[in-house]
Amino acid sequence: xxxxxxxxxxxxxxALLAALVVGLCAxxxxxxxxxxxxxxxxxxxxxxxxxxxxxxxxxxxxxxxxAVIVAxxxxxxxxLIRAYGKTSGDVALAVLFYGGIAGGVLLIGLxxxxxxxxxxxxxxxxxxxxxRFDIALIVALALxxxxxxxxxxxxxxxxxxxxxxxQVSGIPVKLLSMLLAVMTAVTVTIxxxxxxxxxxxxxxxxxxxxxxQISKSFSGTRILSAAIGAFxxxxxxxxxxxxxxxxxxxxxxxxxxxxxxxxxxxxxxRRRSLRxxxx
Amino acid sequence: MQVKEALEVTNLSVxxxxxxxxxxxxxxxxxxxxxxxxxxxxxxxxxxxxxxxxLAPIQSGKVSIFGTDFSHFKDxxxxxxxxxxxxxxxxxxxxxxxxxxxxxxxxxxLRRFTRDDKEKISHAIEVVGLKDRENDSINTLSGGQxxxxxxxxxxxxxxxxxxxxxxxxxxxxxTQNIFAEALKHLVEGGTTVILVSHELGPLRPxxxxxxxxxxxxxxxxxxxDAEAVDSHxxxxxxxxxxxxxxxWQI
Numbered sequence: 001x002x003x004x005x006x007x008x009x010x011x012x013x014x015a016l017l018a019a020l021v022v023g024l025c026a027x028x029x030x031x032x033x034x035x036x037x038x039x040x041x042x043x044x045x046x047x048x049x050x051x052x053x054x055x056x057x058x059x060x061x062x063x064x065x066x067a068v069i070v071a072x073x074x075x076x077x078x079x080l081i082r083a084y085g086k087t088s089g090d091v092a093l094a095v096l097f098y099g100g101i102a103g104g105v106l107l108i109g110l111x112x113x114x115x116x117x118x119x120x121x122x123x124x125x126x127x128x129x130x131x132r133f134d135i136a137l138i139v140a141l142a143l144x145x146x147x148x149x150x151x152x153x154x155x156x157x158x159x160x161x162x163x164x165x166x167q168v169s170g171i172p173v174k175l176l177s178m179l180l181a182v183m184t185a186v187t188v189t190i191x192x193x194x195x196x197x198x199x200x201x202x203x204x205x206x207x208x209x210x211x212x213q214i215s216k217s218f219s220g221t222r223i224l225s226a227a228i229g230a231f232x233x234x235x236x237x238x239x240x241x242x243x244x245x246x247x248x249x250x251x252x253x254x255x256x257x258x259x260x261x262x263x264x265x266x267x268x269x270r271r272r273s274l275r276x277x278x279x
Numbered sequence: 280m281q282v283k284e285a286l287e288v289t290n291l292s293v294x295x296x297x298x299x300x301x302x303x304x305x306x307x308x309x310x311x312x313x314x315x316x317x318x319x320x321x322x323x324x325x326x327x328x329x330x331x332x333x334l335a336p337i338q339s340g341k342v343s344i345f346g347t348d349f350s351h352f353k354d355x356x357x358x359x360x361x362x363x364x365x366x367x368x369x370x371x372x373x374x375x376x377x378x379x380x381x382x383x384x385x386x387x388x389l390r391r392f393t394r395d396d397k398e399k400i401s402h403a404i405e406v407v408g409l410k411d412r413e414n415d416s417i418n419t420l421s422g423g424q425x426x427x428x429x430x431x432x433x434x435x436x437x438x439x440x441x442x443x444x445x446x447x448x449x450x451x452x453x454t455q456n457i458f459a460e461a462l463k464h465l466v467e468g469g470t471t472v473i474l475v476s477h478e479l480g481p482l483r484p485x486x487x488x489x490x491x492x493x494x495x496x497x498x499x500x501x502x503x504d505a506e507a508v509d510s511h512x513x514x515x516x517x518x519x520x521x522x523x524x525x526x527w528q529i
Contacts, residue, residue: 035371155388158381161373164362168332169385169436170355208371216416218373 006241014135015127015237015247021142022191023203023233023251027211027225028149029187030204032180034212035160041078042201044093045185047100048074050197052189053122054107063122064134067189068141074100075181083174125196125248127237138190145183156180157218194233195248202252203229206259213262228258284346285310285440285471286331291340293323293330293495300326302495303340310345310439313462313472313485315503318492324475325363327492328442331473332360344440356385359438361429363445363475372416375409375428376400382435403435406461423450430461440471447480455481479503 006012033041052070056063074096081092108119121129130138149156158166159176167173184204191200211224236251243250286308293301301323308314318324329335331342333349342349345357352358359382382403383396392400404413407427417425430446447455459481466472466485479486489508491499499507 031371151389154380155384157373157377158384158388161370161378161381162362162364164329164332164334165360165381165432166384167334168355168358168360169381169388170353171384171388212371216372216374216419217414218371218377221372 006238011128011130012237012241014130014132016234018127018130018135018138018190019194019233019237019247019251020230021139021146022187022194023230024226025142025145025149025229026187026191026200026203027207027229028222029145029180029183031208031218031222031225032156032160033184034205034208035157036180039205040093040201041181041184042188042204044078044096044100045071045075045181045188046192046197046200047097047104049100049185049189049192050119050122051100051103051107053119053192053197054104054111057118058107058111062133062137063118064137064189064193067122067192068137068186071185071189072182075185076178079174079178079181083177121196122192123196123198124246125192125194125199127194127240127247130193134193138193141186141190145187148179148183152176152179153222194237195251199248199252202255203233206252206255207232210255210259210262213259213266228255232258283309285312285344286473287341287343287346288327288331289341289343291327291330291342292338293326293335294338299495300335301330304495304497305340306490306497306500308471308473308488310471311466311469312487313466314474314488314490315479315482315486316473316475316490316492317477317479317508318498322492323495324492325444326495328444328473328475332358332442356436357439358385359433359436359441359470361433361441361443361446363448364426364429370418372418374414374416375404375420375431376413378417378428379404379413379431379435382432385436385438399437400435403431406434406464407431408457423454426450427454427457430458434461434465438470440473441465442473442475444475445477446474447476447478447482452481458482459485479508 030042033039049067049071052067053063055070056066059066078092078096085092155166155171155176158169158171159173163173187204188197188200191203195203207225207228208221210228211221215221215224232255233251236254237247239250240247284307288307289305291301291304292299304327316324316327326335330337331349344352379400380392383392383400386396404410407430409424409427409431412420412424417428420428426446433441447458462472462482462485474482483503486503489499489501489503489505490497491507499505
């Protein structure tokens, strides 16, 4: 047995690459959702992605690609409801949650029975079944999200910190909000093979909440959360190889452990700095 | 030909479900003037500012900025805005400098910051007296320091027309004095300032004109030295009331 035995199987190489890019990108989008108080948006769009996966089964197209399209359309609809409808953001999200699950279950019912088993791999993640096409799609989309979050860092920060000020400054608030929603939908869909649709929001939000305990700047929180996401995702996949447990659940448990540690660390440093001030 | 009116509002009405927030308001504000908008809570003064900036739904009427209808006004770098804000200390951490940087986005929201942008940002932080806190998280600031950060954000954009919605609400006298100094600096540069407030305080010497709102209409328009202004401040100052005023920011 070698130290890097986990790198030998081809499926593990694909799984680690997928985990790395998804772990990096999910918090880079999640930070804007947390800042905008839309932490549960990833969950809502995850449910819509389920309809996309089911539609992929029904139409016998690639479920990941179909889910990207369906979740992106769902994201645009939610933003339109938020911007122009008389419905608040959380009601729009609730409609997504239930509509997405119902659509997924109905479409699965219309497709072959074998799909029920496959559906579980999307709900809870199944990195070992990631195909070459899936990995190419995941890496390409993750790269696009990574670049977009770098280019749009400042206007997205302005929008999420104070949308009225951003609007007065001439930043296209509605367009950027829609873009953020679509970026969330794409992130959710590419992350579903890694952690599963039911746990996808955790990888977007918990690394951000962890970094928030330690960092004092937005840039610092952004970089640290991406590092925590990548570390958690890659470590979870490696651990799953040796422990023969579901990688999605292991990744989420790992990042939650880091979050708990960060709370303790932050509390200790705060107390220490207070003690030093008193002296 | 230079446009004399920085802001021109004609028959402006804003209706919210069940109430009329602004009722057929018509007024003009000259370039390089400093105008205070006073009124009690719910009088329509903040709605007026929001309607002028496209942040409130206009029922009828027209808003022109530097002679251009607001819906066609593209020179957003000429506009500045300090919103009425309640400080949230639990959000994502961001430094004072990061927040103030947003003020330069009105000059182009997709471009990279130049050395000039960085100098303007640094200068704005200095003007509001937060140079020693520029790398500190806004989550560690007091309400007054946070308000100063928002003022620096507006100053960083070097606006020609600046709207301030209760910028000195709930801040101490020292902060009000720093704000008055910052405002003086702007006024000397020719910026038109529209300031919503409950009180004039240290800003009084800078104010050219006072417009008072009552039930969505202009109830007074004249000199800051007029008796009506003092009488409003005496009666409507939130701290002079025996009951706590609604919406007053601490």
